[in-house]
Amino acid sequence: MTTSGTILVIGATGTTGGRTAARLTAAGHHVRAASRRATPVPGAQPVRFDWYDPGTFGGALDGTDRVYLVPPLGDPDPAAVMLPFLRQARAAGVRRAVLLGSSAIPADGPGVGAVHRALPELFDQWAVLRPSWFMQNFTGTHMHARSIREHGVILTAAGSGRVGFVDADDIAAVAVHALTDDRAPGTDLVLTGPQALGYDDIAAIVTEVTGRPVTHQPLTYERMRDRLAGQLPLEFAEMLAGMDRAIAEGAEDRTTDTVQRLTGRPPHSFREVAERELTRGG
Numbered sequence: 339m340t341t342s343g344t345i346l347v348i349g350a351t352g353t354t355g356g357r358t359a360a361r362l363t364a365a366g367h368h369v370r371a372a373s374r375r376a377t378p379v380p381g382a383q384p385v386r387f388d389w390y391d392p393g394t395f396g397g398a399l400d401g402t403d404r405v406y407l408v409p410p411l412g413d414p415d416p417a418a419v420m421l422p423f424l425r426q427a428r429a430a431g432v433r434r435a436v437l438l439g440s441s442a443i444p445a446d447g448p449g450v451g452a453v454h455r456a457l458p459e460l461f462d463q464w465a466v467l468r469p470s471w472f473m474q475n476f477t478g479t480h481m482h483a484r485s486i487r488e489h490g491v492i493l494t495a496a497g498s499g500r501v502g503f504v505d506a507d508d509i510a511a512v513a514v515h516a517l518t519d520d521r522a523p524g525t526d527l528v529l530t531g532p533q534a535l536g537y538d539d540i541a542a543i544v545t546e547v548t549g550r551p552v553t554h555q556p557l558t559y560e561r562m563r564d565r566l567a568g569q570l571p572l573e574f575a576e577m578l579a580g581m582d583r584a585i586a587e588g589a590e591d592r593t594t595d596t597v598q599r600l601t602g603r604p605p606h607s608f609r610e611v612a613e614r615e616l617t618r619g620g
């Protein structure tokens with residue numbers, strides 16, 4: 339694919355978009371880094387973009403031929419704002435779209451599933467990244483990371499269910515491949531790390547790596563929902579607690595070879611990520 343156009347990275351200040359923008363600029367691509375306040379991103383051209391303000395779409399799309407899509411967060415119907423944007427993007431000359439979805443939501447699923455279903459009709463060149471849960475949930479600003487730092491505990495309704503946790507940097511590496519390779523994947527890609535781990539395993543690894551005791555405290559679905567509902571709308575709290583319950587039932591207990599296949603190297607383990615992001619010298 340030609341490298342003359344601009345790649346618009348939506349969510350460029352976030353966990354996957356930031357890493358994707360960094361990798362693209364390091365490889366010499368021209369990147370427009372979108373966020374609500376046009377926050378500067380090294381090596382990229384910042385642009386103001388808000389899913390809920392269509393007036394920001396035109397400026398973000400000007401000269402763009404490829405786009406990385408992080409959906410509006412916590413919106414139960416992201417298609418309502420994303421599909422008008424994607425139609426405008428196609429009319430403006432965008433030829434390739436790479437959507438960040440989730441392993442938990444297939445094409446026939448709710449929410450971002452509707453955007454997934456529409457993508458192949460809008461763009462000849464497309465991919466949907468469907469990562470499992472992020473390893474950065476334990477190292478960044480996510481509630482698990484905060485709870486680890488503040489209370490030495492991880493609270494879930496996932497029981498002993500296992501998850502193929504994936505490094506956001508590996509997601510970004512796949513995103514770059516999907517955005518810049520001569521051939522777009524033209525499919526969805528379930529992304530995991532090298533092993534499925536339980537939250538007990540995560541707590542044990544964080545304890546070993548940081549030297550500070552961390553435990554996993556399993557809660558019932560109802561207790562988890564009620565705790566989350568203290569900070570989030572009830573509908574969203576129910577959805578998140580429900581995802582934990584699905585994990586307890588084995589829904590995320592899998593690994594795939596996608597990162598290795600697309601990037602040519604194995605995905606990072608949780609221990610590697612914890613050593614990199616939770617220790618000063620790591």
Ligand SMILES: NC(=O)c1ccc[n+]([C@@H]2O[C@H](COP(=O)([O-])OP(=O)(O)OC[C@H]3O[C@@H](n4cnc5c(N)ncnc54)[C@H](OP(=O)(O)O)[C@@H]3O)[C@@H](O)[C@H]2O)c1
Binds near residue numbers: 350351353408441
């Ligand atoms: N965490 C997990 O374990 C996990 C697993 C699978 C899938 N996912 C999916 O990953 C997605 C989150 O991706 P992420 O972690 O890369 O993002 P993130 O770190 O949560 O950051 C969100 C990004 O979106 C931007 N943003 C927020 N509201 C916006 C709006 N109204 N208009 C435009 N931009 C907006 C933010 O920028 P500003 O605030 O600067 O505007 C930020 O750059 C979610 O869709 C989630 O379903 C997460």
